[in-house]
Amino acid sequence: MVRDHLIKATAAGGRIRAVAIRTTDLAEEARRRHDLSPTAAAALGKAMTGALLLSATLRKSGRLNVRIGGKGPLGGLLIDAGTDGSVRGYCGNPQLDLPLRADGLLNVGAAVGRDGFLSVTYDLGRRPYTGTVALVSGELGDDFTAYLAHSEQIPSAVSLGIFVENGRVCSAGGILVQLMPDAGDEIAERLEQTVLTMPTFTALDRERVGLVQILERALAGFKVDILQEDQDVYFACRCDHKRVLDAIRILGPEEIQDMIAKDGQAEVRCHFCNTLYQIDRSQLEAMLNL
Ligand code: ZN
Secondary structure (H helix, E strand, O other), X not given: OOOOEEEEEEEOOOOEEEEEEEOHHHHHHHHHHHOOOHHHHHHHHHHHHHHHHHHHOOOOOOEEEEEEEEOOOOOOEXXXXXXXXXXXXXXXXXXXXXXXXXXXXXXXXXXXXXOEEEEEEEEOOOOOEEEEXXXXXXXXXXXXXXXXXXXXXXXXXXXXXXXXXXXXXXXXXXXXXXXXXXXXXXXXHHHHHHHHHOOOHHHHHHOOOOHXXXXXXXXXXXXXXXXXXXXXXXXXXXXXXXXXXXXXXXXXXXXXXXXXXXXXEEEEEXXXXXXXXXXXXXXXXXXXXX
């Protein structure tokens, strides 16, 4: 059975680096957890895929948050991805659905909106730092490409694909190709031609072409070294009952008294995974007695 995973490669003697990722199952899990419309599922699935591709380029282990703030009707997107392959995320308007584009694709660009920003905050053990770029198209592949080019100064191409059929995510994933500083113009031009003429990730994935072959197609004409590392990627949230109790405790005794008086309980929904936590009266009262 095909599973969600990512693979890495180098080509042209290390002057090109590439990552390919399949995210169908995790994008479908996000769709199901948040009850996403097809348009919202496509936007969130692409954003989670882009965030995992970025985290695959990190040399240190840690996490990154991608915040996408377009002025489109979808509202913002927030993704949290780790170098361990875990990812979670949500968007402002999960039920938003738009008509398909003229070419039959889901209209992620119009949902996210062109006017806005993409920012990435890295937490790699030291002080977190953030890079931000203006959105290029809201289609997200272009926007992650612009982020890497402007904020990280690495010429890159990010291609993201997602296919939703009968309301379910049937295919999702993408490719990231980066040119190292010593690559030179000739390699850049050859690579650009290959990337421009190859079939889309979605077309290849739906024909059950594996990630290794997809990377070999993207890097056709170069000597490709597929790295050993083959990493699982998956949807996972870090919320649990104890964290929810801690969050309520921070509100302070007055607020907790208020909850007990008004509702006799508390309900907290995790934004990232949509899990509903119910905190009963006795647990709230126990916080007051500490
Ligand atoms: Zn959660």
